[in-house]
Amino acid sequence: KKTSIGKSHAKVILMGEHSVVYGQPAIALPLPDISFTTTIMPRLAGQMIFTPTYQGPLSSLAENYEGIRQLILRLLDFFNAKKRPFTLHINSDIPQERGMGSSAASAISIVRAFYDFFDTPLSSEHLQTWAAVEERITHGSPSGLDTSTVASSLPIWFIKNELTQPFELNLNATFILADTGIHGQTGLAVSVVRSLLEEQPHTTKKSIQHLGELTTAAHHALQFNTLSELGSLMNQAQAELQTLGVSHPQLDTLIHAARQAGALGAKLTGGGIGGTMLALAPDQKAADGIIEALENAGATEIWTQTYPTN
Numbered sequence: 001k002k003t004s005i006g007k008s009h010a011k012v013i014l015m016g017e018h019s020v021v022y023g024q025p026a027i028a029l030p031l032p033d034i035s036f037t038t039t040i041m042p043r044l045a046g047q048m049i050f051t052p053t054y055q056g057p058l059s060s061l062a063e064n065y066e067g068i069r070q071l072i073l074r075l076l077d078f079f080n081a082k083k084r085p086f087t088l089h090i091n092s093d094i095p096q097e098r099g100m101g102s103s104a105a106s107a108i109s110i111v112r113a114f115y116d117f118f119d120t121p122l123s124s125e126h127l128q129t130w131a132a133v134e135e136r137i138t139h140g141s142p143s144g145l146d147t148s149t150v151a152s153s154l155p156i157w158f159i160k161n162e163l164t165q166p167f168e169l170n171l172n173a174t175f176i177l178a179d180t181g182i183h184g185q186t187g188l189a190v191s192v193v194r195s196l197l198e199e200q201p202h203t204t205k206k207s208i209q210h211l212g213e214l215t216t217a218a219h220h221a222l223q224f225n226t227l228s229e230l231g232s233l234m235n236q237a238q239a240e241l242q243t244l245g246v247s248h249p250q251l252d253t254l255i256h257a258a259r260q261a262g263a264l265g266a267k268l269t270g271g272g273i274g275g276t277m278l279a280l281a282p283d284q285k286a287a288d289g290i291i292e293a294l295e296n297a298g299a300t301e302i303w304t305q306t307y308p309t310n
């Protein structure tokens with residue numbers, strides 16, 4: 001029997017974090033260069049049923065272990081594979097708890113590897129249903145945005161409980177993601193926005209609606225390769241997110257440094273109050289300068305993704 005491989009990748013929210021909670025659209029981008037691979041290998045001897053061997057930087061899989069464990073147990077059951085000896089290897093480049101979809105990517109990659117190992121065709125609907133098994137345990141009530149984007153080579157246009165729509169990207173650009181090193185606090189950030197909405201309903205509703213309009217405009221800019229327009233929309237979104245109270249001094253520092261170094265736009269991504277920021281570079285040369293500026297400004301980790309991908 002062959003060795004089987006299941007792949008997936010990281011994701012990032014380009015536009016629409018926080019406003020998406022209130023029914024506005026969001027856009028998530030796939031990051032195919034930051035990948036997650038599951039390998040299933042047959043074992044020739046022994047009665048071993050399942051031995052997870054974690055390799056590479058995903059050393060702290062334990063935090064997500066329960067969701068993954070349940071997923072694997074159910075897959076073993078589904079394929080009636082409890083007596084079939086094999087070994088499962090996981091190799092991830094995706095950092096955990098950075099809003100980059102590591103848990104969703106693990107689920108998608110594991111399901112793909114299982115279906116490949118058992119020579120079973122897998123529809124994207126079934127793939128999503130399986131991934132939800134893990135995400136419900138890890139995240140409670142997942143929206144499906146993460147599992148859709150880490151399984152897709154296309155960006156996703158998303159409206160909560162309504163729409164998950166891949167769309168064609170027409171863009172020549174490099175995105176740079178930089179980590180503040182400060183733990184992102186999505187739960188806290190969501191409650192900060194909720195409190196503000198109670199205290200200042202009028203202005204907060206306007207900010208949320210404006211974020212929705214900026215996201216719609218960004219959707220257009222991505223399809224028509226209007227890079228400087230996209231950058232400007234990212235900057236405007238950052239200003240609104242700051243108004244909503246979900247930025248952080250170190251996010252502001254990194255965002256400022258990226259813009260000074262030539263980024264067309266820069267904003268926080270995901271929950272905020274720490275976590276990561278995203279910058280748009282016009283080309284590779286500019287990207288190098290922005291990366292250097294971000295390093296000097298204290299970014300603890302930096303990733304890049306160029307489009308079109310090959």
Ligand code: PMV
Pocket residue numbers: 013016017018019020021098099100101186189190269270271272
């Ligand atoms: O950090 P992430 O990728 O999990 O994104 C959080 C996005 C929020 O809009 C802030 C919260 C949510 O549930 O949509």
